[in-house]
Amino acid sequence: MDSADVNLYLVGFMGTGKTTVGRAVAQRIGFQLLDSDHEIERAQGRTIPDIFAQSGEPAFRAMERGFIEQGHPATRTLVACGGGLVVQPGMLDILMSKGVVVCLHASVETILARTSRQRNRPLLEVENPEERIRTLYAAREPIYKCSGTVILTDSRPLADIAAHVVRAWRRDGLDFVRAPARRQE
Numbered sequence: 001m002d003s004a005d006v007n008l009y010l011v012g013f014m015g016t017g018k019t020t021v022g023r024a025v026a027q028r029i030g031f032q033l034l035d036s037d038h039e040i041e042r043a044q045g046r047t048i049p050d051i052f053a054q055s056g057e058p059a060f061r062a063m064e065r066g067f068i069e070q071g072h073p074a075t076r077t078l079v080a081c082g083g084g085l086v087v088q089p090g091m092l093d094i095l096m097s098k099g100v101v102v103c104l105h106a107s108v109e110t111i112l113a114r115t116s117r118q119r120n121r122p123l124l125e126v127e128n129p130e131e132r133i134r135t136l137y138a139a140r141e142p143i144y145k146c147s148g149t150v151i152l153t154d155s156r157p158l159a160d161i162a163a164h165v166v167r168a169w170r171r172d173g174l175d176f177v178r179a180p181a182r183r184q185e
Contacts, residue, residue, distance in 0.1 A: 003173035004029075005075040007099030010165070012144055013137055014083035015114035016104040017153045017161065022080035024162040029169070034072050035080045036064060043071070048082075061088055068094055087143045100172040101148035102165050108137055110154045148172065 008031065010018040019035050026033035037048055040063045044051060051060045064085045072079060086092050086101075095101045106114070112130055144150070149168035153161050 001177050003177045006173040006176050008078045008169045009095045009101045011081045011086040011147050012104035015111040016106045018080040021161050022078050025165050026078040031076050031078045033078050037082045086147050087140050100169050102168050103144050103147040103150045104153050105150050106153045
């Protein structure tokens, strides 16, 4: 495999810009962009809030795992992962066996501002969304910090963030193709 074909997985908390940045990066490197949440919605014929309400979070997490394990091309694909995907036990190892992982990071204040306008986040359908974000963020942050190159998205132009992601992908892609024993065949 050539390093220019290695899949790229964007992970990070909700509202850090995975889909927006993913769109810009995929266009720049000529990759197909897949958003794991959108792909699951398409496959299930229902929204993420409906999946949570009807089947529960554990069923949704199993759908995420299935998508990562078998639901997308093995090369030339950028996957914008749902915010909770990488925090599941074993998922970071699976992602790293399939390509380069880059974590987008933002402050809690930025996340609050970005997610306050959206109604499609079932984990925030609670009485105090800010408290929920702060609690989830605190629990997930240690995992995110170990998830490949971490890139801050606060108050930075999209073009700068995308360029930084591309640089990290190119560098880590070379390491990925040199270490075939890490990949699952």
